[in-house]
Amino acid sequence: MIAPSLLSADFSKLGEEIDAVARAGADWIHVDVMDGHFVPNLTIGAPVVKSLKPVSSLPLDCHLMIENPEQYIADFVAAGADYITIHVEASRDPAATLREIRRLGAKAGITLKPATPVDALVPFLADVDLVLIMTVNPGFSGQVFMAEQAAKCAIIREHLNRLGSKALIEVDGGINPQTAKQCLDADVLVAGNAVFRAADYGVAIQALKNAKG
Numbered sequence: 001m002i003a004p005s006l007l008s009a010d011f012s013k014l015g016e017e018i019d020a021v022a023r024a025g026a027d028w029i030h031v032d033v034m035d036g037h038f039v040p041n042l043t044i045g046a047p048v049v050k051s052l053k054p055v056s057s058l059p060l061d062c063h064l065m066i067e068n069p070e071q072y073i074a075d076f077v078a079a080g081a082d083y084i085t086i087h088v089e090a091s092r093d094p095a096a097t098l099r100e101i102r103r104l105g106a107k108a109g110i111t112l113k114p115a116t117p118v119d120a121l122v123p124f125l126a127d128v129d130l131v132l133i134m135t136v137n138p139g140f141s142g143q144v145f146m147a148e149q150a151a152k153c154a155i156i157r158e159h160l161n162r163l164g165s166k167a168l169i170e171v172d173g174g175i176n177p178q179t180a181k182q183c184l185d186a187d188v189l190v191a192g193n194a195v196f197r198a199a200d201y202g203v204a205i206q207a208l209k210n211a212k213g
Contacts, residue, residue, distance in 0.1 A: 001027035001188045002205050003061050003170070007043065008192030014048075015055045017196065024201035025209070028061045030172070030190045031081075035066035038090050039139035046075040053080030061130075061188075063111065063172070065138045066090065070097040077104040085109030085132050085170075088120050098127045109170070113138060118152040122159055128167050131156050133186070136173030145174025145182075153185035180211035 004026050009017040018029055031049060036042035049060060059082035066072065069086045070093070076084055084101045088110055091097045101108040109130030110121055114137055121131065133152045136143035153169050160167050171183045172190035180189055191208055198204035 002195075002208050003028035003030040003188055003190045004195040004201075004205070005030040005032060005172070005190050005192035007032040008196040010196075014052060018052060018056045018058070021195060021201050021205070022056045022058050024195075025205045026058060026195075026201075028059045028083075028188065029056065031060055031062045033062055033064045033066060033076075034139065038067045038087065039065045041139045046072065046079040046081075049076060049081055050079035059083060061085070061109075061170075061190075063109075063132065063138075064090075068092065070100065073097060073100050074104060077101070077106045081106055083107040083109055083130055085111050085130060087138075088112050088124065089116060094124050095127060098124060102127075102129075114146055114149050118155050121156065125156070125159050125165060125167065126163050128165075130168050130170055130188075131160070132170045132172060134173050135171055135175070135179070135183075138173075143174055145176075145179040147179070147182055149173075150179075150182045153183060157185045175208070177207040177211040180208050 004021045034041045034043040061083040062081040063085045084106050098108040107129035110124050110128045111132035135146045135149040168187040170188035171186040175191045176194040195204045
C-alpha cells in the first residue's frame with residue numbers, strides 16, 4: 001500500500017491534494033505531526049486532521065513526532081485519525097499509550113528514530129497494529145534514504161510472525177521507486193516528494209507499487 005505524505009503536499013490546497021492522490025490510487029494518507037521539540041520542525045495538529053477527515057474516505061495515518069503523545073491521543077482519535085503512531089523514545093509509558101489508542105477506537109502504531117536499536121520496539125509488538133520503520137531522521141521531508149535502516153523490517157517481521165501478529169510494517173523516509181525495492185518486507189510505503197513532486201500522481205504511485213512487485 002502507498003501512503004502519500006502530506007508534508008510534501010501544497011498546504012494551500014490540502015483538500016484538493018488529498019482528492020488527487022486518492023483518485024491516483026493512494027491507499028492511505030500519511031499525516032506528519034511535529035511539535036518543534038521532539039523533532040526540529042513544527043507542522044499540523046488535531047484540528048487540521050479533523051478538517052481533513054471529511055475530504056476523503058482513505059485512512060488517515062497519523063505519525064506523532066511529539067513529546068508526551070499520551071496527552072493528545074484523545075484529540076487525534078476525536079479528530080478522525082485511523083492510525084496513530086507514537087515514538088518509543090517520546091512516551092513516558094508506551095504500552096499504556098498504545099492501549100489507550102486502541103481503547104479509544106483507533107489502530108495503534110509504534111516507531112523509533114534511526115539511532116534507536118530495533119530491540120527497543122520488541123516489548124510493545126504484541127500491542128500494535130502497525131510498526132513504522134524510519135529510513136531518515138524524522139523532522140523534514142526530502143532526506144536521503146538510509147539503506148541500513150531497511151534491514152530492521154526483516155527483524156520486526158520475524159518477531160511479528162513469532163507472535164502470530166497481523167501488524168503491518170510501514171517504511172517512511174526517502175522512498176522512491178528505487179529505494180522501495182529495498183523494502184520488500186514492508187506492507188506500507190510512505191512517499192512524500194516521490195508523489196507530490198511528480199508531474200502525474202497516478203504514474204508516481206503506480207511506479208511505487210510496481211517496485212514492490
